[in-house]
Amino acid sequence: MFVLSGEHPTLPTAEAVAAIKAEHRAYRVLEQLNQVLVAETKASPEVLASRLAMCREICVHLCTAHASKEDILESVGSSDIVDLVPHGKSFAVHLKRVKRSSPEIDTLKLAKTIANTIAEEVEFKVDLAHPDIELLGVLTGEQCTLGITTARVNRRQLARRKPTLRPAFHPSTLMPSFARCMINLARTPRGGMLLDPFCGVGGILLEAGLIGAKLVGIDINREMVEGARKNLE
Template identity: 25%
Template structure:
């Protein structure tokens, strides 16, 4: 008798995360998510754009809550090939109803990768499945410049992986089409100036805020961070000095059908606005005007200096009414020769806060002129 692998859970489970293009950012988000929920975990290993984690918590449903994870898989067998194959003999590896199976196998320094490929081929043949191993024809270019393989075909029924001496199955994948459709269909969009839902989720997770708590976005724009927090069953306060942005944020939040009692929109300057208590801040301020060519060193420093002055004023105005972390992005400007960033020690010194360990984390594309640094500050 063979068992579904989900029925044979162990006390400690191992999970594989396939990460987005910015590995450092994705790993930091996962750590923040676990720390918020007080989940005990151990990072076993990191290979390419993957990370293997051991925990005693069932992580089902986590991928849709993260912004930096492509997929999550569960280890179902481990050890040398003899031990691993005996374990797999007891498990159902395909639960689909169709007799036709297309599958892929990720290789993360798999110690028995070739043997496992042959095992799967023979196993599916014995089960009289018309099984075909598909190659990983897609690619993800990491922020580091490294190219790693990825699945792009929707004709793949199952995804397996070999990570060192662990074998597992991908059980959750981010539904990018659903997220993009949701973002494209909302009434008001400002593509050039709007933060992505993916990055909004990451900033919210860095804030450590929980369901039912209140998140403040002092540069809310048309409300992307607000909408993602509300979708996580949080309450929000949005501030923006642009009257049309506040109006558009209201239009978008109304379109989503959120309760008006769960959000408050304020048309004011965040360096002067008065608010009731919030549990954390997550925001992307204006990172400066769009650049069509590399700015001079002097111009880049001017933009960064102006930003420093603004964010210091805003933090000093709001911090007394914010219990927890303050998460924000800052401009990272490419002059063609150098990347100019904010003076984070100055921001910390003049606000009386400290920068969390591991931050700032840079987020940029190789062809971009203005990227961002992501900062987490706390008392």
């Protein structure tokens, strides 16, 4: 289950699928909701999280329910959640809302109710800040999809690499999230070769290098090439 950023209507989903393909793993899309993609794959969540830009969390999908308190609690109760929460581990339930989905649901109260329901079967310690295990629910449209968080995308690192903070800047440079997305859409494999024939000051090359690709950059403007070299050092 991919919890997507929503910064573009189609690119986050396309990037997630392309990243799976870049890792040479099979996949099957099970559900495609607003800012949520549920897919069956054996690709490593940690590896995918290290590649992706337009995703927030990757979870083991448990269930999808109609966005009502009763249906959500019923789906959680009939899921495998009890088998996935070891006794004695710290645990938290967090619910997110996509835009204005299900405004009638109080996410804090429902999260507490879900936690209490699970506590009837499993002994755990509540830790909302740094839990060993997090059950994440996303209210999206008329659905609520829930899963156990297994990996997070470090989007703060993307922000720290914004073009204006680099040694060489040019206004045509893509923002890191879009550059990384392009790398994944090209299905660039780790350890594979990426050629950027119009590399500019190296925004795409930088993101490709960070996933472990071998880099070749070309530009008609020598100053751009020198700028790319500085940014990649």
